[in-house]
Amino acid sequence: MSQRFIALLPAAGAGSRMGSELPKQYLPLLGKPLLAHTLSALAAAPQLDRLVLVLSPEDGWFESIVPHLGELQGKLTVLRCGGASRAESVRNGLAALASELACDDWVLVHDAARPCIAASDIGRLIDALRDEPVGGILALPVADTLKRADGGGQIAATVSRTGLWRAQTPQMFRYGLLRDALDQAADDTITDEASAIEASGHAPRLVLGNERNIKVTYPDDLALAALYLQAR
Ligand code: CTP
Ligand code: MG
Numbered sequence: 001m002s003q004r005f006i007a008l009l010p011a012a013g014a015g016s017r018m019g020s021e022l023p024k025q026y027l028p029l030l031g032k033p034l035l036a037h038t039l040s041a042l043a044a045a046p047q048l049d050r051l052v053l054v055l056s057p058e059d060g061w062f063e064s065i066v067p068h069l070g071e072l073q074g075k076l077t078v079l080r081c082g083g084a085s086r087a088e089s090v091r092n093g094l095a096a097l098a099s100e101l102a103c104d105d106w107v108l109v110h111d112a113a114r115p116c117i118a119a120s121d122i123g124r125l126i127d128a129l130r131d132e133p134v135g136g137i138l139a140l141p142v143a144d145t146l147k148r149a150d151g152g153g154q155i156a157a158t159v160s161r162t163g164l165w166r167a168q169t170p171q172m173f174r175y176g177l178l179r180d181a182l183d184q185a186a187d188d189t190i191t192d193e194a195s196a197i198e199a200s201g202h203a204p205r206l207v208l209g210n211e212r213n214i215k216v217t218y219p220d221d222l223a224l225a226a227l228y229l230q231a232r
Contacts, residue, residue, distance in 0.1 A: 003130060004049050004105045006097070007042045007170065010089040011035060011112030012056040012082020017217050024216055025112045026061045030226050033061075034216060036068035037115035037229060043072035045122040048108070051075050054093040056082040087190050091182045094175070103176030106135070109193050110170040113216045116228045117170070121210050125172055128207045135173035136205030137194050138213065139165040167192050168209040177202070 015024030025035040042051050051072070055062055057080045069076065081092040090109055101107070108125070110117060121138060129136050142164040150156035171193040173181075181196040190196045194204045212228045214221055 004102075005047050005108060005126060006050045006052060006101065006105060006175075007045075007048050007108045007110055008052045008054065008090065008093050008097075009038065009042070009110050009112045010054050010082065010086050010093065012054055012059070012089045013086065013113070015113075018219060020219075022061065023059075024222075026064065027222060029115060029222060030229055032068045033065045034115050034222075034225070035112050036065045037225075038110070038112050038117070039065075039069060039072060039076065041115065041117045041119065042110065042122070043075055045119040047123065047126050048075075050077065052077045052079060052093060052097065053112070054082050054089045055080050085187045087182060087185065087187045087196070090193065091179075094179045094182065097175075098179075101175045103174065105175045106130070106172055107175050107178055108170035108172045109178075111215055114169055114213055115216065116212045116214060116225055118210060118212070121213060122170060125170055125207050129172050129205060132205060133174070134177060134197065134202045134204060135171070136207055137171040137192070138168040138209035139206045140168065140209050140211065141165055165206055167194060168213050168215075171204075173197060173204070 011025050018024040026033045029037055042048055079093055079096050081096055082089040083092050125138055142161040146159040146161050147155045148157045148159050173193060178193060181200040185196040185199055197204050216222055216225050
């Protein structure tokens with residue numbers, strides 16, 4: 001039987017570290033809002049049947065990106081059920097899909113703030129995980145030497161980077177398992193879907209990601225994202 005793959009994009013954040021009035025997902029990037037790039041990138045992955053966007057109920061900017069969406073609008077569902085944390089936005093989005101998804105459908109949760117995701121990254125994630133019972137994430141092995149600070153601006157220790165990875169998105173899990181894991185997790189202990197799955201006793205797989213799939217967080221990240229997108 002063919003499997004279904006749904007992308008869920010939490011886009012209800014305020015972008016406080018960016019320091020701009022407009023939430024970062026709507027900031028201009030090469031002539032269109034950042035979120036329009038993220039949506040186009042996901043729409044270019046033929047495996048994804050559907051894109052589901054989770055906005056804040058107070059979002060007053062989504063209409064500004066509609067002219068940039070073109071044909072991908074047919075694949076897109078817009079929910080206005082974002083919450084106070086990323087986990088709550090994802091949890092609410094999953095709950096809203098309850099009548100439409102089956103327990104073993106795949107959900108790929110992808111940060112709206114990662115516009116440089118490539119269709120090839122998504123393909124690699126899906127190919128690696130489609131026969132797995134639980135799922136996994138795109139991630140990168142840590143390359144830098146790691147230091148633990150002593151709290152006073154000095155190094156207390158050098159930490160081995162052996163076995164350490166940086167989590168990216170998409171994070172791809174079975175719908176039923178992910179819903180249960182997020183329903184049971186406390187928001188302040190989880191910063192991604194994988195940590196909720198881990199807390200429920202499973203071991204998500206690590207799939208090699210891509211350095212270019214950055215999360216736009218600080219002002220300098222916008223210029224870097226523009227470079228990566230232009231280099232395509
Ligand atoms: N997000 C969300 N709901 C929230 C908080 C975050 O849907 N309550 C989304 C963001 O819109 C973003 C993704 O989760 O696409 C990753 O979060 P992050 O990069 O932390 O974005 P913000 O929370 O908006 O930024 P900041 O933490 O700097 O305020
Ligand atoms: Mg945040």
